[in-house]
Amino acid sequence: MIRYPLTWLYVPGDRPHVVAKALAAGADVVVIDLEDAVAPDRKEYARAATVEVLRAHQPVPVHVRVNALDGPWAAADLAALAALPGVSGLRLPKVTSPDQIRQVAVATPLPLYALLESALGIEHAHAIAGAHPSLRGISLGEADLRADLGVRADAGLDWPRSRVVVAARAAGLAPPPQSVHPDIRDLDGLAASCARGRALGFLGRAAIHPRQLPVIERAYLPTPAEIEHAETVVKAAATDQGAQALPDGRFIDAAVVAMARRTLSLARRR
Structure with a gap:
């Protein structure tokens, strides 16, 4: 049986000292973020700092979330990261079509992971999931999806969540991890949300603070x-x-x- 990750810890790419701490925090995968966590005037620095860290192999798998594929920074991100020994995968934000996956797959040999963050992305979930052999997983970006759908209550995301779980399975991909729980102090809420996600078919979860990691792991390990x-x-x-x-x-x-x-x-x- 494949040992799937349960915890994915996001960390801003323009804070290399925080990246260093994240690598030792106990997450199954560390995700260095060049996109939403980095201000526009810090994009170039974040990329350069990330390249410096990932010139060497790391003690845990490291993925990098590049900038939006239709924006001004993505091409430089992909070119800079393609041959680095410390990169285990690329997370592609705001994917809306299978063509985007195929275009990136031509540009890099790295495993790819698609984030679906809009109504259009959800509608194309299965096509995206089966777009290319380099694509190893799909998951939701729920903050952007909430804004796109105008969803206020958590129940409004149940259908997109199930859609992504089914699309991943239908394409032969790993079960998707849950999106982040944005309140790092609300550990009881995180545990309850993880229990709900597990019931829907998710496996593991993205985190934005190390204190969330043991809660996620406990929630997804069997009793x-x-x-x-x-x-x-x-x-x-x-x-x-x-x-x-x-x-x-x-x-x-x-x-x-x-x-x-x-x-x-x-x-x-x-």
Whole structure:
């Protein structure tokens, strides 16, 4: 079973001292942000500082969120990052069409991850997810999506969230991580939101502060009861591969066994 990341820690590219701290914070992936977290007059500095950091291999995978593909900085971002040994992937903001993915894939050999942040991006989710073999994942950028849709209540994003989960699966991609929880002090709210995201089919979450990381990981790791049930299912399947009922009356088949094995794979991260 593939070991998918559960935590993705965003850090501004124009603050190299904060980047250094993020690399040691315990996230599965560190995402250096050249886009929304960086003011226009700091874009050139952020790119140069990021290049300097990523000239060497890093202790954890590092992705870089480049600037919007239709803006004035993206081409220089892509050219500067393409051959750096410390870059594990590029996160592409505000993607709205599969053509954008294909164009970037021609320009760089790096794995790509698309952020869908508009109604148009959501409408094209499956086409984007299957656009090119270099694309390894899709996810939502919920702040921009809320603004585009005029959504105020969190429930207004349930359909786009499910759409992205289904599109990723249909294209054979990893389950998408949740978008960031913007209140870094609201850890109870973060935990509740993660539980809701897990129920919708997300796996892991982006973070904007190290204190959010353990909350996200706990929320997405299976509980002792889930692990016990998964072990029971896998043990039963080892003796009888057909559909069957467990002693407690629960019915299992191949799909239930597959979910149990995924649960045990996640449990091994502890």
